[in-house]
Amino acid sequence: xxxxxxxxxxxxxxxxxxxxxxxxxxxxxxxxxxxxxxxxxxxxxxxxxxxxxxxxxxxxxxxxxxxxxxxxxxxxxxxxxxxxxxxxxxxxxxxxxxxxxxxxxxxxxxxxxxxxxxxxxxxxxxxxxxxxxxxxxxxxxxxxxxxxxxxxxxxxxxxxxxxxxxxxxxxxxxxxxxxxxxxxxxxxxxxxxxxxxxxxxxxxxxxxxxxxxxxxxxxxxxxxxxxxxxxxxxxxxxxxxxxxxx
Numbered sequence: 001x002x003x004x005x006x007x008x009x010x011x012x013x014x015x016x017x018x019x020x021x022x023x024x025x026x027x028x029x030x031x032x033x034x035x036x037x038x039x040x041x042x043x044x045x046x047x048x049x050x051x052x053x054x055x056x057x058x059x060x061x062x063x064x065x066x067x068x069x070x071x072x073x074x075x076x077x078x079x080x081x082x083x084x085x086x087x088x089x090x091x092x093x094x095x096x097x098x099x100x101x102x103x104x105x106x107x108x109x110x111x112x113x114x115x116x117x118x119x120x121x122x123x124x125x126x127x128x129x130x131x132x133x134x135x136x137x138x139x140x141x142x143x144x145x146x147x148x149x150x151x152x153x154x155x156x157x158x159x160x161x162x163x164x165x166x167x168x169x170x171x172x173x174x175x176x177x178x179x180x181x182x183x184x185x186x187x188x189x190x191x192x193x194x195x196x197x198x199x200x201x202x203x204x205x206x207x208x209x210x211x212x213x214x215x216x217x218x219x220x221x222x223x224x225x226x227x228x229x230x231x232x233x234x235x236x237x238x239x240x241x242x243x244x245x246x
Contacts, residue, residue: 012099018046021176024158025123027051036084036098039063041070048074059083089117096122105130113149121180128173131157141226144203148196150230151186155179186234194243213239
């Protein structure tokens with residue numbers, strides 16, 4: 001399939017390689033799995049052999065027609081016409097395995113973070129640079145989104161990909177990223193809004209960050225928000241008593 005520039009998407013080339021990637025996930029035979037930006041259905045076809053039901057989501061009209069035609073042979077694949085950011089996720093357990101357009105990586109993860117749903121795990125093909133910024137307890141600099149989701153989700157890179165695995169070849173390095181809810185959240189769900197506000201202001205306003213009780217949270221002087229680890233963010237949120245502020 002030719003690249004649809006409007007949707008900034010690159011398509012995986014080989015079914016055998018898709019099977020290998022799915023093998024790096026925790027997808028099982030009784031799972032419901034969403035393929036977001038399903039394209040012509042290459043991933044959906046592989047998923048159909050590995051899980052109970054696949055929800056293939058696509059919005060581009062020409063691609064959607066191809067997807068519907070290709071998925072007719074798979075009785076457990078439901079094609080849904082929807083934008084990735086508008087599709088309704090269920091409250092019942094489900095998983096995601098998708099090669100999403102790179103430009104929706106951040107908005108999609110923010111949506112997963114902010115909207116309650118039954119998500120059990122998400123496997124997303126994203127830019128390597130984007131994925132690294134989510135690895136808050138690694139040696140890389142963390143982005144605001146990585147710090148924001150950390151009390152409730154874990155993130156890790158399951159596998160690097162090659163540019164030749166796609167058509168057309170992307171200009172950036174890519175990886176298979178795993179996002180999973182923590183079995184035991186580090187903060188209650190009721191704290192999400194206040195915690196999110198603290199993270200966003202800390203990354204966007206250096207003066208706000210330096211006025212927080214950093215020393216009490218075990219954060220050394222001169223440390224930047226992008227260098228703060230999960231435990232320190234949790235500690236900072238608690239000692240600053242932001243959750244108690246009106």
